Amino acid sequence: MNDEVMILLGTKKGAFILSSDGRRGDWELSGPHCDTWPMNHVVADPATGTIYAAGGNEWFGPAVWRSADKGKTWTHSSKGLAYAAGETPVKTVWSLAAGHGRLWAGVEPAGLFVSDDDGETWSHVSGLRDHPSRPTWQPGGGGLILHSLVLHPDDPDQVWVGISSAGVFHTRDGGRTWAPQNQGVRCDYLPDDQRYPETGQCVHCLVMAPGVPNRLYQQNHCGMYRSDDGGVSWQSIEEGLPSSFGFPAAVHPRDPDRLYLVPLNGDIAGRYMPDARAAVWRTGDRGRTWEDRRAGLPQKNAFFNVLRQAMATDRMEPAGVYIGTNSGEVYASRDEGDSWSRIAEHLPVISSVETLSVRS
């Protein structure tokens, strides 16, 4: 069996990589990579296997790091990754997405950049910050960050972004113009008669169902939602969940009806696992019903959480599911979430989990 699975971890003190063969039983850890810079998102381009790591260092500012040899050697660049003189500078890079030969990067304060040369140089996608709602964008607890980037699998001109706490925006013209897509998404933190504004929603994580580009799911600060029309409108799918609050969402690699969540105990109760018992919740019917999965996850004194980019699935059969905690542990399931085991511990705060599956 020559299959290979890599779990790419962004942490507060560098990028780490867990590697295994297709059995996914024994994992080898490498890192910290990227000179221990805080890394918010580490991804791989499945078309090339190149790994990109996005972050920012308090001393040296934002950069995207790149490794073409599975993490052995790295280079870094931020050429062009900057706003105009006089504006608040880019502090850090929060999100990455590779597709259609381009690499996209979301940054703090919220904005979008794109690279057509493998991350060597960057161009500002100024259309997003030209949106008339921008003066009203508010930072969430994690800052004014563009944290979710979703590319259309067939149409290179379509991109969705999630900004905390400005909401979801969509472009159909490669980034020149953007439309807010928040209809039906509540803002519990606004007065009763203002809870469904055009923008200002606190989106936590935005993902697309595999093979169904019009179906999007979002974990929001105020509920869980599904859209079946490419984000134009949203329906609540939070009934049956223990809480309307959580951060990450991850789709199954092949089944568009299957989704994984990690609900927390609410936004004002400590933001850890409900009753301090860890669970990953999943639906197999696009959010109509939910079930919790706990086997192998700690069932007492679990005061950790899973941050917005820290859950992922792999492309193996059956699919693997992975979560990284803010307490530095990685839990893995190789049976679609049924059972779990801890495959890494004592790591720094984990910001992101992504996978690269190479099937022979």
Added chain:
Amino acid sequence: MQALASALEVPAYAGRPVVQVRLPALLVSIFPGATRRLELQAATVDELMDALDARWPGMRDRLCDSTPAVRKHINVFVDGVRVGLDARLVHGAEVYVLTAISGG
């Protein structure tokens, strides 16, 4: 003719003061081949940043933001005085680029 034109080109730094520069270990570690101590020609700290960038592409972005300004947690001292990008340099000046207290 090409050789003559090349010989007549005057480098941008010609005539600029020669200064001694010391760089932080943390910065040097992410630029292969960079050295902790070097000599450069520059009339201002801003020019010095460009000279560093010419030698090790990308280094200016690590030390300066787009305001433009020296990054918040980077300190530049010229002959013992903390300065900004517009500070002028004189021949023989000692320039320390230091990482400030930060991290977590």
